[in-house]
Amino acid sequence: MQLAHYLGLLHRSQSELAEAFRAIRRGHPREPDLSGVCERLAAQCHDQAYRLEPFLRRYAVDAAAEQPERLHVPLFSGARSGGLGLLRDLHDLYLLATECEVSWTLIGQAARGARDEELIDLVRHCGQETAVHLLWLRTRMRQAAPQVLAVPSG
Template structure:
């Protein structure tokens, strides 16, 4: 069953996203909302990964390399300054989008497999990921004028 592949993909992607949120929170402590909200989002990603664990075991989780590759190619550490914050938020957005589409695909598989428990986890997590994406998009909109128009 290939569902195991996507469960492994999503599990690793969530853990990588949690770590990236932590790095951004630490790097941009001067921005109180960034530090607090990125730390909170990291905890949420950890929780989503924890919720996946029973299903990964049930479906014999495979650990594909794609999420680590995505993390290393996309997120090579944090940057400084306004433009750095904007780029870090954009990286987080792209990583969260990877998780979002994985939740969608797994949700469809759960429906096909008639796995109600997995469907419930997917439903809750899709909503949480949508909120993450909305916050990241809003925060990028807020940071863009200062970072792109006003000189440092």
């Protein structure tokens, strides 16, 4: 069973997403809407990573095998400055959140196959939260794009 690998990948991705939300909040202090929302979404990501830990222990027998390094590729490397930087940062976060969403989906399928009701419940709850993260990120990118991409800078 390779479930431990995906649980580890998701745990790491959720932790990185939490830190990325906080980095964007800190990196764009002139965007007042980012402060509260990014902190709340970061807290949810951190909570999701924490809630995965019992399952990491439960399926740890598979984790003893060497995990391929290519299973995880960093998608966010720090906040950029300016409007275009914000748009690119949000885009990076969207890609990282999508990685989490796909991982939740695949883990949910495996949990159903393993008949692990606790993990199924966690996937259901966290998958819904992740869908909200993606919705907010898409909306915020759509809001920023016209001003950043269509208005001449100067």
